[in-house]
Amino acid sequence: MKSLLIILCCLFFFNPTFSQEKPLRLGIAGLAHGHVGWILGREHQNDINMVGIFEQNKELAERLSKQYGFSMDIVYDSMEEMIKATKPNAVAAFGNIKEHLAVVEASAPKGIHVMVEKPLAVSLEDAKKIEALAKKHNVFVLTNYETSWYETNFKAKSLLDEGKIGGLRKAIIRDGHKGPKKIGVSKEFLEWLTDPELNGGGAIMDFGCYGANLMTWLMKGKKPKTVTAITQQLQPENNPNVDDDATIILNYDSAMAILEPSWNWPIGRKDMELYGETGALYSDNANQLRIRESTGYSSYTEETLFFKDRPIPYDDPFSVLAAVINGSLKLEPYGPYTLENNMITMEILQASVESSKSGKTIMLD
Template sequence: MKKISLFATFCALAATLSAPAQTPATSSNTPIRVVIVGLVHGHVKGFLSALPKNPAAQLVGIVEPNKQLAQQYATQYHLDPSLFSTDLEQTLTAKHPDAVLVYTTIKDHRRVIEAAARHNISSMVEKPLSTTMEDALAIRRAAREHHVNVLVNYETTWYSSNAEAIREANDDKLGQVRRIVVHDGHEGPKEIGVGPEWLPWLTDPVQNGAGALFDFGCYGADLSTVLMHGKAPASVTAVAQTDKPAIYPHVDDEATVILRYPGAQTVLMPSWNWPFARKDMEVYGATGYLITVGPGGVRTRYKGEKTEATSTAPALPADQRDSLSYLAAVLHGQVKPEGDLSSLDTNMIVMQILDAARTSARTGRTVELKPLPQ
């Protein structure tokens, strides 16, 4: 029997938006073969640290044109030099991976995904999906044409606290959801010591799409889309500013985004100005609320209760506790990525929200959303 993702509750919408599932290439006991493309996104360090402990995947190649950066990673993580290449096409042809893990600039996502798709190879990219709607639509087109999966990795997808919030909302424990508030960010990329291979493009509006607005606004847009049953908001209103122009002269470091749905609102608060790192969410319904506390804690209060309760959310299933296990389960056909936090259909809506927020912040006007072209 196939397992279904905790978040996959909106299959009807997903059927019209997502790519057909890739045929599983290996048995469920066989590690998937993955190639890393790019080493300029610092999140790759977390992957390389976790890989030796995760039997779900086998690293068969790394593509990085910057040889000095490649050597740095080879030394730090004791990687076989034979893994490294500067040529994407050559690596895809020679290594035959099941998936590519993309740690390039956000702008380069489209190029890598399209190249992989031509080889019938699935992709998992770091959030967000792209920098523009044009690229997002091209990515979806490639996924559909070549029948591959394109997935987006968010740290918050693997938070059991968020899974519990989605579960309680879907089970009507909170009543009709009226308001969602999502806080995401940290003190700023330079302030926390982001590396020299990462900081220049992260703070470039072309390479990253925007500043904190895209870097952290995507988390809340992702969660809100799933909580709102895969529906796009009716409108998006955003304000963005730069409070530290000496550090971030080209992009915003502070933003507030309001998503208007019929009967509900979501407020996104992405920032590079928090006094400490945070990723937490508040979900308010007609009969209760749930507030996430870090990766695993929740605070709840329901109608008729006089005080708030604090608890630990149930652990996620083993195949959905981290990006590699999830990716392997998808490629083995054990999890169907429809309407969940990583799926392409969800992240097309996320891109609609981010693109509209960027336009709203620039023009000072609310942006009314139209249905995505099919």
């Protein structure tokens, strides 16, 4: 009997399913991104254990330490030091976008998975280097978008795939707010958001990525044939070095998308309109979806649906990261978080920037 108990205990502790339930050891790379509050202020859950933070700006680290209650003992001066001391399974990047490549370069060779805030990189060149590292070292590199948490977007795609409004013909996706300075982001966040080297551009990158990401998902990985973009600078006093308003047109074989990323919206927004052959879907926000079906020349029926937040683990990007790594969740092909989606997203963004600067339409291969 004693021997049997010992065998059972050994099986319990070495069972692969049991090991998968261990909390993910998560390191944080940078604190200058305003979205870092999503992890620092995250309510305790058993799937994630934040083990270390890399941040060289000690004033920033101490300020956030007091605000969120983490110990300065877990703050390190370099990625290498943080990784060596804490041995994370994954790293979440919350510095500027230019630093994403360096985070993957430090993590991937050690078998450490990475999740970055949108967009994936400041340029297609950096994105290709990230992709090569991820493939070489067999690690996940996920990109987090707030719109990945919107149940309305997933319901809209499901209805579109079911043929509720016929084939997709036009999409209009609007994202943005009044502008980083006007909404009062931190000085550390503002410094790099309005730096073309660290952010890759202004609103065209910061909010253009949402529409490019969603369209790549809706089109199941199909690229647009052409990309045309124009930008404006409507707040030169606040954004002297970057654009703050953009319009991007994506031309597909049988559909067109108009993306409207801006730091000049009077009200913050992340909404999507999908127009098909027989109706339209309006994803107004995270929780409200309207369905209009044509009944005549200008008449239609309208139904408004309300949704709660997405179910676990989809309601939280860190839960998604943990579930993907432990194998309990397999992301759909070209889903918003996936690397294959975000490589196409970066092609669209790169072409958008080139088009806005040259005044020409860019052909995609």
